[in-house]
Amino acid sequence: xxxxxxxxxxxxxxxxxxxxxxxxxxxKNGKIIFKGNQKLNSGLYLLAGQARNRYFDFIIxxxxxxxxxxxxxxxxxxxxxxxSKENQLLFSYLGLIKKNSDEFMAYKKTLKGADSTxxxxxxxxxxxxxxRAFQKKILSDNPLSFIKILLQQQTPPQIPDAPLLENGxxxxxxxxxxxxxxxxxxxxxxxxxxxxxxxxxxxxxxYVTEVIVQHPDSVIKGTDKLIAATKGDKEMFKxxxxxxxxxxxSSKIMGMDAxxxxxxxxxxxxxxxxxxxxxxxxxxxxxxxxxxxxLLGNVAPDLQMIDTTNLALIEKMGFLDLTTSEEFTKKYYExxxxxxxxxxxxxxxxxxxxxxxxxxxxxxxxxxxIPKIKVAYDKLVAEGVDxxxxxxxxxxxxxxxxxxxxxxxxxWINVCDPAHLNNINKIYDIYSTPVIYILDEQKRILAKxxxxxxxxxxxxxxxxxK
Numbered sequence: 001x002x003x004x005x006x007x008x009x010x011x012x013x014x015x016x017x018x019x020x021x022x023x024x025x026x027x028k029n030g031k032i033i034f035k036g037n038q039k040l041n042s043g044l045y046l047l048a049g050q051a052r053n054r055y056f057d058f059i060i061x062x063x064x065x066x067x068x069x070x071x072x073x074x075x076x077x078x079x080x081x082x083x084s085k086e087n088q089l090l091f092s093y094l095g096l097i098k099k100n101s102d103e104f105m106a107y108k109k110t111l112k113g114a115d116s117t118x119x120x121x122x123x124x125x126x127x128x129x130x131x132r133a134f135q136k137k138i139l140s141d142n143p144l145s146f147i148k149i150l151l152q153q154q155t156p157p158q159i160p161d162a163p164l165l166e167n168g169x170x171x172x173x174x175x176x177x178x179x180x181x182x183x184x185x186x187x188x189x190x191x192x193x194x195x196x197x198x199x200x201x202x203x204x205x206x207y208v209t210e211v212i213v214q215h216p217d218s219v220i221k222g223t224d225k226l227i228a229a230t231k232g233d234k235e236m237f238k239x240x241x242x243x244x245x246x247x248x249x250s251s252k253i254m255g256m257d258a259x260x261x262x263x264x265x266x267x268x269x270x271x272x273x274x275x276x277x278x279x280x281x282x283x284x285x286x287x288x289x290x291x292x293x294x295l296l297g298n299v300a301p302d303l304q305m306i307d308t309t310n311l312a313l314i315e316k317m318g319f320l321d322l323t324t325s326e327e328f329t330k331k332y333y334e335x336x337x338x339x340x341x342x343x344x345x346x347x348x349x350x351x352x353x354x355x356x357x358x359x360x361x362x363x364x365x366x367x368x369x370i371p372k373i374k375v376a377y378d379k380l381v382a383e384g385v386d387x388x389x390x391x392x393x394x395x396x397x398x399x400x401x402x403x404x405x406x407x408x409x410x411x412w413i414n415v416c417d418p419a420h421l422n423n424i425n426k427i428y429d430i431y432s433t434p435v436i437y438i439l440d441e442q443k444r445i446l447a448k449x450x451x452x453x454x455x456x457x458x459x460x461x462x463x464x465x466k
Contacts, residue, residue, distance in 0.1 A: 003072065004030045006029070007027045007049070009024070009048065009055075010024055011034050012046040012047075013043055013044075013196060016200065022040065039064065040064070041060075044059055044197050045057065045060055056079075057090075059147065061086050061146035063086055063087075066083040067083065068082075076094045076098060077098065089147050090147050096131065135151050149187075152185075153187065156183075160178070183207055189231070190236060201243075208226075215255075216256055219248075224262075227244070238274070245267075246260075248261075258295050260287075260288065264287075265288065268288070269285055294428065297444055297445065300346065303422050304340075305343060305346070305392065305417055305422070306342060306415060306416055306417065307413060308402060311402075314339070314342065317335050317338070317339075320396070325420070344413060351388040352385070352386035353462075357435070358392045358430050358434060361397055365432075367404075369451075372453065374409070379456060380455075388412070389410075390412070391413065392416070398416065401416065436448070436451070436452070438459065
């Protein structure tokens with residue numbers, strides 16, 4: 001690149017959703033030479049400047065001894081490429097895109113009047129046809145090229161007209177079903193080269209979070225199909241399993257933790273996650289073991305608690321003065337029958353719906369949310385809904401707890417665990433408060449981690465289903 005100041009440049013490889021810095025070279029008299037003894041992965045690479053500013057992309061795919069001459073005025077348009085057919089194709093294609101874009105913008109400025117939108121759409125369609133024809137020729141003439149992978153990742157399925165149903169109307173679901181069925185057409189998911197583009201990650205992400213119906217069972221099925229299509233290619237398997245596992249755990253959509261648990265059961269517990277070190281693996285498996293009993297549809301783990309009425313009895317036994325697990329265990333077995341008789345059990349509560357809420361009176365967010373839950377609860381009760389609230393204190397804050405209950409008239413089943421019989425935080429995955437679960441008559445989990453403002457809407461929607 002004549003005129004480029006003496007400095008350094010970086011060779012950067014696209015890999016799924018991140019960049020890998022592959023090599024560094026000095027810039028001397030406008031020349032940059034990357035040289036090595038090992039073959040580089042086939043893929044799209046980025047030439048970056050000393051300030052990590054982007055110059056241009058180019059392909060490495062079985063052509064290692066080639067050169068590109070260009071300038072900073074127009075990296076693509078002024079490029080002269082020697083001994084690399086792949087890059088000649090790529091730069092020709094990019095040049096066509098730029099040329100059509102410039103011409104379209106110039107044409108757009110000339111349009112005026114009521115028919116300008118129609119003319120603009122017509123011209124856009126003509127450009128699209130020309131570009132697709134160019135793409136088609138590249139794909140047919142270069143079936144083994146890397147640019148074929150690039151184009152296929154960027155080309156969505158072309159959906160034909162929907163067929164007519166027996167009633168003479170078009171099938172309204174055809175477009176979606178066709179798009180989903182043909183989403184991966186032409187893309188070999190066992191080919192590691194797919195990882196080394198800036199497009200593949202977005203294509204995987206869109207498939208997992210948009211194309212598949214966002215229901216846990218559907219996502220699990222689609223994820224398994226996607227992973228199976230890697231056919232054992234280690235890098236493809238690694239990146240797709242990692243992404244779908246992390247997405248399942250971090251998804252904001254209720255119930256998607258089932259995808260995380262499913263992946264851990266299938267790919268982590270059996271030693272297939274070769275890229276994860278032993279410490280991280282234990283943490284991942286432990287996380288899945290915590291979440292598995294709490295998946296939607298499962299019966300909620302039972303709790304043996306003490307309500308406000310019996311707290312004085314437990315205090316009299318001396319439980320509130322204990323500090324170690326050994327002391328609690330000894331005291332419990334000395335008074336086991338009394339404690340059991342004084343206990344309130346979650347699974348024995350009779351109601352069509354049960355709001356299970358974990359909270360503490362010193363939590364600022366709880367102070368805002370608990371009254372909102374009370375409003376929703378009272379409204380549902382007034383409307384004749386068979387519903388109860390099982391409100392669990394998560395910390396030993398009994399004085400503040402009782403005062404908050406009185407001040408806010410929490411006519412619920414208010415319970416605590418002064419005998420420390422339940423590992424509440426672990427069993428119910430409580431790492432902040434408040435946490436709200438909605439259970440049905442059989443104590444199956446209908447919803448979890450919902451907001452107070454969602455309670456009424458969710459319960460009424462569930463009632464309509466029945």
